[in-house]
Amino acid sequence: MIAELIGAGKEYKTGDQTIVALQPTTWQVNEGELTLIIGPSGSGKTTLLSLLGCVIYPSYGDLWVDGRHINELNENQLARLRLETIGFVFQGFNLLAPLSAEDNVELPLKLLGVGSKERRQRVKKALEIVGMTDRRKNLPKALSGGQQQRIAIARALVTEPKLILCDEPTASLDKDSLVVVMQELKILAQKGKAVVVVTHDPRLRQYADRAIEVKNGMVTPIELNDVQ
Numbered sequence: 070m071i072a073e074l075i076g077a078g079k080e081y082k083t084g085d086q087t088i089v090a091l092q093p094t095t096w097q098v099n100e101g102e103l104t105l106i107i108g109p110s111g112s113g114k115t116t117l118l119s120l121l122g123c124v125i126y127p128s129y130g131d132l133w134v135d136g137r138h139i140n141e142l143n144e145n146q147l148a149r150l151r152l153e154t155i156g157f158v159f160q161g162f163n164l165l166a167p168l169s170a171e172d173n174v175e176l177p178l179k180l181l182g183v184g185s186k187e188r189r190q191r192v193k194k195a196l197e198i199v200g201m202t203d204r205r206k207n208l209p210k211a212l213s214g215g216q217q218q219r220i221a222i223a224r225a226l227v228t229e230p231k232l233i234l235c236d237e238p239t240a241s242l243d244k245d246s247l248v249v250v251m252q253e254l255k256i257l258a259q260k261g262k263a264v265v266v267v268t269h270d271p272r273l274r275q276y277a278d279r280a281i282e283v284k285n286g287m288v289t290p291i292e293l294n295d296v297q
């Protein structure tokens with residue numbers, strides 16, 4: 070198990086209003102699995118992903134990621150944990166426009182203080198895994214959406230994170246790119262990573278090992294066949 074919520078939930082206070090974004094939830098994320106998070110807009114999916122990503126603290130309950138009790142860590146410790154343990158892939162790719170593909174992939178390693186020789190080796194390997202070696206010198210704008218997402222996946226995996234969190238990773242992609250990106254994420258799960266994907270797209274169920282549904286802030290496990 071890489072992450073565990075024990076009665077963990079989140080509420081937001083805006084003015085005198087309190088919004089329960091995620092009700093108390095007990096749930097585990099396992100290595101070697103690709104898990105889908107589905108559910109209607111505003112139901113709490115991103116909130117759940119943000120908790121797993123150690124981007125926000127739970128308002129109640131306990132959150133454990135990679136054996137660390139998140140409730141007890143300060144912001145700096147969380148930032149370090151994110152950098153070392155978690156890879157993020159977003160719908161909008163979030164690549165830095167002035168940097169080449171390979172410089173984007175290299176960035177997290179620089180932030181971690183990895184030496185230049187090892188950085189080069191790891192960037193090379195990550196680009197090979199996503200099949201983007203020949204486009205490594207390109208700026209993001211010279212790449213298709215699918216290619217940019219593959220670079221974003223290389224950036225997410227270059228630090229060898231145990232947990233890869235994806236927020237609508239295929240939403241901006243055509244059908245062929247969707248297949249390539251999901252096959253890559255599936256292979257990462259088969260190699261032992263925990264991969265969690267928030268999606269509205271029922272086509273992704275064929276790549277998943279399990280699924281949960283979030284509705285009105287409530288998390289319920291569901292059968293993959295019922296993903297729609």
Ligand SMILES: Nc1ncnc2c1ncn2[C@@H]1O[C@H](COP(=O)(O)OP(=O)(O)OP(=O)(O)O)[C@@H](O)[C@H]1O
Nearest residue numbers: 081083088089090109110111112113114115116117
């Ligand atoms: N920072 C915030 N401050 C106040 N309310 C918030 C905040 N973030 C989320 N919420 C509220 O919490 C609820 C859950 O939001 P969340 O973004 O987790 O839903 P979602 O399922 O990811 O939605 P979508 O599919 O539209 O992205 C919503 O009612 C949202 O308005």
